[in-house]
Amino acid sequence: MxxxxxxxxxxxxxxxxxxxxxxxxxxxxxxxxxxxxxxxxxxxxxxxxxxxxxxxxxxxxxxxxxxxxxxxxxxxxxxxxxxxxxxxxxxxxxxxxxxxxxxxxxxxxxxxxxxxxxxxxxxxxxPQPSLHSARDLFRVLRDAGLAVTFHENGERFELRQGAELAVFRILQTSLENALKHGGPGTNASVAFSWTAEGLQVSVEDDGIRAAARRLGLDRDGVDQATAYTIRDDVEALTEHYEGAGIIEMRERAALFGGTLTAQTIPGVGFTLSVVFPALRHHNGVHGVDLRR
CATH class of the missing domain: 1.20.120 (Four Helix Bundle (Hemerythrin (Met), subunit A))
Structure with a gap:
């Protein structure tokens, strides 16, 4: 037996x-x-x-x-x-x-x-893509595991090819970084804010919390795993990023009078913002709808 x-x-x-x-x-x-x-x-x-x-x-x-x-x-x-x-x-x-x-x-x-x-x-x-290509970019990244949402406010105006390319490449690099560092399951929020003369582009992700969620933790467990201190806040505010991707995006923004800021949000993820205060004067015409 x-x-x-x-x-x-x-x-x-x-x-x-x-x-x-x-x-x-x-x-x-x-x-x-x-x-x-x-x-x-x-x-x-x-x-x-x-x-x-x-x-x-x-x-x-x-x-x-x-x-x-x-x-x-x-x-x-x-x-x-x-x-x-x-x-x-x-x-x-x-x-x-x-x-x-x-x-x-x-x-x-x-x-x-x-x-x-x-x-x-x-x-x-x-290739020299334009903002029309952003919808395809969002779709590809969603298929790869990045949950991309897009929000837009203000009256859009068309950008010349050079400015469109700069904005698209900044958007592409920031979202690819969100997926690379945050991993599948990361939420990324893209926002375009049009003003009378310019444009602000922001990309925020929750890559830090996404890493905790992939461990199978519940909400309380995620909160505990991503807890942070005041010192973490201070270090995030004073941290200066000089990676190759950040430098390239900053240089692209500067070509059209833009200023780029990027920082870690302790316990959450990463945020990037580019402000083009006078982009209309660098280019000009009707914007495109990036919503699906």
């Missing part, structure tokens, strides 16, 4: 181990599949952004090409006029040479601008 029980125990243990191995294998497969889907979604967004950027550059190239063609056409017409007038009135032809030279310089300037934009389009390797 003991031998039978021993055999049964061994069989049960082997079955349990086998079940565990199968479960871990399936879990790893699902994680790989999720990561693959997430990477594919990022790739799709990047491709769409890249195509949109290139389409915009091609439109600019086409417009500049039309201008250059018109300039050269006027140049040809003026040259023909000088040639015809040279026989009948040499003095008038000489006077016309000055106007012809000015027209030639203008045409050359148009061609150089066309060349510059064409080279920029050829050399551009990175």
């Amino acid at each position: 003991d031998a039978v029980a021993l055999v049964a125990a061994v069989v049960a243990a082997v079955a349990a181990i086998l079940f565990l191995v199968l479960w871990l294998t399936e879990r790893a497969r699902r994680i790989r599949l999720r990561d693959t889907r997430q990477e594919s979604e990022w790739d799709r967004i990047d491709r769409e952004l890249d195509l949109a950027e290139q389409a915009g550059r091609f439109r600019i190239v086409g417009d500049l090409g039309d201008v250059a063609i018109q300039s050269v056409s006027r140049l040809v017409s003026q040259a023909e006029g000088v040639r015809y007038s040279a026989d009948a009135d040499p003095a008038a032809a000489v006077r016309s040479v000055g106007a012809l030279e000015s027209a030639a310089r203008e045409a050359l300037g148009d061609l150089r601008r066309l060349q510059a934009v064409a080279r920029e389009a050829q050399d551009a390797a990175l």
